[in-house]
Amino acid sequence: xxxxxxxxxxxxxxxxxxxxxxxxxxxxxxxxxxxxxxxxxxxxxxxxxxxxxxxxxxxxxxxxxxxxxxxxxxxxxxxxxxxxxxxxxxxxxxxxxxxxxxxxxxxxxxxxxxxxxxxxxxxxxxxxxxxxxxxxxxxxxxxxxxxxxxxxxxxxxxxxxxxxxxxxxxxxxxxxxxxxxxxxxxxxxxxxxxxxxxxxxxxxxxxxxxxxxxxxxxxxxxxxxxxxxxxxxxxxxxxxxxxxxxxxxxxxxxxxxxxxxxxxxxxxxxxxxxxxxxxxxxxxxxxxxxxxxxxxxxxxxxxxxxxxxxxxxxxxxxxxxxxxxxxxxxxxxxxxxxxxxxxxxxxxxxxxxxxxxxxxxxxxxxxxxxxxxxxxxxxxxxxxxxxxxxxxxxxxxx
Amino acid sequence: xxxxxxxxxxxxxxxxxxxxxxxxxxxxxxxxxxxxxxxxxxxxxxxxxxxxxxxxxxxxxxxxxxxxxxxxxxxxxxxxxxxxxxxxxxxxxxxxxxxxxxxxxxxxxxxxxxxxxxxxxxxxxxxxxxxxxxxxxxxxxxxxxxxxxxxxxxxxx
Numbered sequence: 001x002x003x004x005x006x007x008x009x010x011x012x013x014x015x016x017x018x019x020x021x022x023x024x025x026x027x028x029x030x031x032x033x034x035x036x037x038x039x040x041x042x043x044x045x046x047x048x049x050x051x052x053x054x055x056x057x058x059x060x061x062x063x064x065x066x067x068x069x070x071x072x073x074x075x076x077x078x079x080x081x082x083x084x085x086x087x088x089x090x091x092x093x094x095x096x097x098x099x100x101x102x103x104x105x106x107x108x109x110x111x112x113x114x115x116x117x118x119x120x121x122x123x124x125x126x127x128x129x130x131x132x133x134x135x136x137x138x139x140x141x142x143x144x145x146x147x148x149x150x151x152x153x154x155x156x157x158x159x160x161x162x163x164x165x166x167x168x169x170x171x172x173x174x175x176x177x178x179x180x181x182x183x184x185x186x187x188x189x190x191x192x193x194x195x196x197x198x199x200x201x202x203x204x205x206x207x208x209x210x211x212x213x214x215x216x217x218x219x220x221x222x223x224x225x226x227x228x229x230x231x232x233x234x235x236x237x238x239x240x241x242x243x244x245x246x247x248x249x250x251x252x253x254x255x256x257x258x259x260x261x262x263x264x265x266x267x268x269x270x271x272x273x274x275x276x277x278x279x280x281x282x283x284x285x286x287x288x289x290x291x292x293x294x295x296x297x298x299x300x301x302x303x304x305x306x307x308x309x310x311x312x313x314x315x316x317x318x319x320x321x322x323x324x325x326x327x328x329x330x331x332x333x334x335x336x337x338x339x340x341x342x343x344x345x346x347x348x349x350x351x352x353x354x355x356x357x358x359x360x361x362x363x364x365x366x367x368x369x370x371x372x373x374x375x376x377x378x379x380x381x382x383x384x385x386x387x388x389x390x391x392x393x394x395x396x397x398x
Numbered sequence: 399x400x401x402x403x404x405x406x407x408x409x410x411x412x413x414x415x416x417x418x419x420x421x422x423x424x425x426x427x428x429x430x431x432x433x434x435x436x437x438x439x440x441x442x443x444x445x446x447x448x449x450x451x452x453x454x455x456x457x458x459x460x461x462x463x464x465x466x467x468x469x470x471x472x473x474x475x476x477x478x479x480x481x482x483x484x485x486x487x488x489x490x491x492x493x494x495x496x497x498x499x500x501x502x503x504x505x506x507x508x509x510x511x512x513x514x515x516x517x518x519x520x521x522x523x524x525x526x527x528x529x530x531x532x533x534x535x536x537x538x539x540x541x542x543x544x545x546x547x548x549x550x551x552x553x554x555x
Contacts, residue, residue: 045530048534049533052535052536057549061551092427093427095427219481222457222507240484332429332459332477334458343459345461345475355463356463358459360459365459365512
C-alpha cells in the first residue's frame with residue numbers, strides 16, 4: 001500500500017506521477033507510481049492492495065464446500081475457471097473420481113468463460129486505446145454467454161456452479177440449443193472484431209513493438225497464459241498437464257514470437273476461436289450419465305433422497321453441519337485460466353476446513369512484469385501495457 | 399507415475415549434489431515435496447534452476463504456512479515448474495517463529511518479488527536481500543500479520 005518514489009533534490013525535470021487507483025484504464029483499483037522525464041517513463045512502481053479482502057484467511061473458517069463461493073469473487077471475469085481450480089484441488093486431495101458428463105460440462109463452461117473473459121479484455125483494451133465500437137460489440141456477445149451461465153447456474157457472474165464431486169445441478173433442458181446458436185454465430189462476430197482492429201493502422205501503431213518482452217524475461221518474471229504465449233512459448237496447461245479430460249479435445253495452442261502488445265492481441269483472439277472448437281466438440285460428444293460422483297460422504301444427496309431415506313437425511317445433516325474430512329496432506333492444482341496459471345495450494349490437516357488455501361493468481365504474477373514493459377516508453381503506452389497483461393484486481397488483491 | 403519419491407529425478411540429483419541439504423522428501427497424490435535445510439536453500443535453488451536436465455526456470459509461487467503453536471513455526475513453500483521437463487516440484491523450508499528471516503530468491507527468480515512481499519505482509523517473514531520489501535496488501539501502518547494462526551478472524555485485536 002501507498003508507495004512513493006522519492007524526488008531527487010535539484011532534478012527539476014523529474015516528475016512523479018501517481019496514476020490510479022481511480023484511473024479508468026487501470027481496470028480496477030491499481031495504482032502506479034511513475035517517474036517521468038518529459039513523457040517517458042523512467043521507473044514504475046506497482047501499488048496494490050486496495051481491494052484486499054482476506055480471502056485466504058476466510059477460507060480457513062469455511063468448510064471446503066463453502067469455500068467455492070469465494071472463488072467466484074476473486075477473478076470475477078472468469079468465475080467458472082476459479083470454481084474449477086478450487087474443486088479440482090479438493091478433489092485431488094480427496095482422490096475423487098468425477099463422472100465423465102460432469103467433466104465435459106466443466107470443460108464446455110470453462111471454455112465459454114474463457115471466451116467471455118477475453119471479450120471483456122478485448123473490449124476494454126480497445127476502448128483504452130480509443131476504439132469505442134469494439135467495446136460495444138464485445139459486450140453484446142458477452143451478454144449472450146452470461147445468459148447461458150444464468151440459465152445453467154442461476155447467476156450471471158457469481159456462478160459457484162461446480163461443486164466438489166461434480167456439478168450443482170443438471171443443466172436445464174434446452175441449454176445446449178442456446179450454446180449451439182451462440183457457437184454458430186460467434187465465428188462471424190470474431191471476424192467482425194478482427195475487421196475493426198487487426199489491420200487498422202491506428203491499432204497497429206498503438207500496439208506493434210509496444211511493451212515488448214522476451215521469452216526468457218517472461219518466464220523469469222512469472223508470466224503465464226496468453227501473455228507468455230505472446231512471447232513464443234507454447235506452454236498451455238490444458239495441453240501439458242491436462243485436467244478434467246482436456247486430453248480428449250482437439251485444439252491448437254496459439255503462440256506468437258514477437259512478444260509485443262499486438263502479438264498478445266493475436267494470441268487471445270485466436271484463442272477465442274480455439275475455445276469455440278472445444279465448445280463444439282464438447283457439445284457433440286457430451287456423454288450421458290450422472291453429474292455427481294458416487295460419494296455420499298462428500299457430495300450432498302439430492303432433495304428426494306434427503307426427504308425420503310434415512311441415509312440421505314443423515315448424510316445431508318452431516319455434510320451441512322460439519323462437512324467432510326479429507327486426508328492429511330497438501331496439493332497444488334493449477335488450471336489454465338483465461339489469464340494464465342491459476343493454482344490452488346490446499347493444505348489439509350484432516351479437519352473439515354482447509355488448514356491453508358493459497359491462490360496463485362495469474363494476474364498477481366503477471367503484474368510483476370508491468371514495470372518491465374513500460375519503463376523507457378511513453379505514458380500513452382502504459383495504458384496499452386496494462387490492458388495487454390489482462391489483470392483483474394479482484395484476483396491481484398484477493 | 400512412480401509411487402516412490404526416490405524415483406524423482408530432481409531428488410536423486412539433489413541427493414548426489416547436496417546430501418546434507420535434504421531433510422525430508424514426501425510424495426502425496428503424485429506431487430513431490432522436498433524439505434530443504436535453511437542454510438543450503440539458495441544453493442539448492444540455484445542448482446535446480448540451472449541444471450540442464452531439470453531447468454526449474456519458472457517459480458510459480460511462494461507462500462508460507464503457520465504451524466502455530468508448533469516450533470519451528472513457519473514453513474516457506476516454493477512451487478517450481480520446469481517447462482522443458484514438464485515437472486513440478488515443491489520446496490519447503492522450516493523457519494523458527496522467533497523473528498523469522500530468510501534470504502530472498504529474487505536474484506534467482508525475479509518473479510519472487512511480489513510473492514515475497516505478500517508473505518512478509520501476511521506472515522511477517524523478513525526476506526533478506528529483497529530489493530523493496532514492503533506491506534503489499536495491508537495498509538502501511540497495519541499491526542500484525544493476518545495470515546498467522548494466532549491472528550483472529552473477527553472481533554477486535
